[in-house]
Amino acid sequence: MLNTLPSENEMYRALVDKDASYEGVFIVGVRSTGIFCRPTCSARKPKRENVEFFPAAREALASGYRPCKRCRPLEPAGEVPLWLRGLLAGVEEDPSRRWRDRDLRDLGLDPGRVRRWFNREHDMTFHAYLRARRLGLALGRIRQGDDLAGTAFGHGYESDSGFREAFEKYFGATPGRSREKGLMHVTRVTSPLGPLVAGATDEGVCLLEFTDRRMLEKQIETLGRRLKCAVAPGSNKLLDRLQTQLAEYFDGQRREFDLPILAPGTEFQEVVWEELRKIPPGWARSYRELAESLGRPGAQRAVGRANGDNRIAIIIPCHRVVRGDGTLGGYGGGVWRKQFLLDLERTK
Ligand SMILES: [Zn+2]
Structure with missing residues (x-):
């Protein structure tokens, strides 16, 4: 993985469609105005030959672009976009409500666009999100001692068995057992x-x-x-x-x-993750050095794999491991993010 930016064709299409699923994926600079925007900016869409794509606001700034006043691309990416706020408010108001595509269209929403946003932001479908939201509330009730049948009916499940099934699917435990x-x-x-x-x-x-x-x-x-x-x-x-x-x-x-x-893992993974936490910010070590300091010279491949299996990005700093020749090597979150983190830590 060298560059995680999608192709320019794909990004330009996303820009024209104001596709919110690309929020946080790229930033666009407009040469004719010197301004940079989020993919979903409401400003008129620039011509293809006038745009330049960047992985993040930082790179656009470094190239001399000014942030757009309309879409404010310097604010954290991934905020809930305006067009979706009404729907999310509706979900919070009544989590037991069933939403059909027709209901979404009644709100003026394109069901496909809603699906794409949830897939990207939550890595789940809109319906899985609704189920998870209901289950989260149900779980809170169970902990407070509500009886199971009442919980199930109160959260939009037709029957107790339907509730159990959904619960097991998402949380790997039955409601009864989750008490303990x-x-x-x-x-x-x-x-x-x-x-x-x-x-x-x-x-x-x-x-x-x-x-x-x-x-x-x-x-x-x-x-x-x-x-x-x-x-x-x-x-x-x-x-x-x-x-x-x-x-x-x-x-x-x-x-x-x-x-x-x-951070539970195999014995080897846990040793590697522990070692990663000893690399101070502003520093980087090679896979080889890491293997040697663990008393496992030559095991840099295994070290690399354990590094990639880290589930706690940034805090367990797997981004501080680079190739022996000084190039960045891979990163689960994308090499541009690894570069950003290393730059951020070096400048302090
Ligand atoms: Zn803009």
């Missing part, structure tokens, strides 16, 4: 590099990944099983602290994170 288990909250965090999904139990932060990483939903499920806890959308104290510290980090006000970490 821990709970992992999963929330969305915005950043200058695009939105991330963060997860934490009361004991530790266990997930921080860019939302465009594939297999994210599966990863959350696996993590829930490993930690033997149920998963619900929402926040908790650790996630609140994480959001604050991450904002400070991107502002250049923070170098180290002060958060308990929960």
Whole structure:
């Protein structure tokens, strides 16, 4: 993976369509005006020969472009776009409501566009999001001791068995058992590099990944099983602290994170992740050096794999490992993000 930007054809099409699923993926500079915009800017669309694409606002600024006053591309990417706010407010007002494509069209929304936005921002379909939202609320009720049948009916499930089935599918536990288990909250965090999904139990932060990483939903499920806890959308104290510290980090006000970490893996993975945390900010080490410091000279491939399996981006700094020749090497979140993080840490 050398460059994660989509092709110029694809980006120009997204620009013309104001496709919100490309928010956080690219920034467009308009040569004729010297202004740069988000993909969904409401300004008139520039001619193809006048545009230049960048992975992020930072690069557009470095090329001399000014931020657009209309779409404000310097504000964190991944905020809920205006066109979707009415729908999300409707979901929060009545999470048990069933939404059909017809209902979306009644709100003036294109169901395909809604689907694409949820796929990109939450890595799940709109209907999976609705189910997860209902289940999160249901789980809260269960913890407060509501009886199961009441919970099931109160959250839009026709029967208790339907509720159990949906619950098992998404959280890997039956409602009855979840009473005894821990709970992992999963929330969305915005950043200058695009939105991330963060997860934490009361004991530790266990997930921080860019939302465009594939297999994210599966990863959350696996993590829930490993930690033997149920998963619900929402926040908790650790996630609140994480959001604050991450904002400070991107502002250049923070170098180290002060958060308990929960990173269960194989013995080897855990040793590698521990070693990664010893690389100070502003530094980078090679896969070879890392293997040698673990007493496993020659194991740089295995080290590279364990590095790529890291689930807590930025905090377990897998971006601080580069190739022996000084080139960046790969990064799960895309090489442009790795470069951004290393630059950010070096300038402090
Ligand atoms: Zn704009």
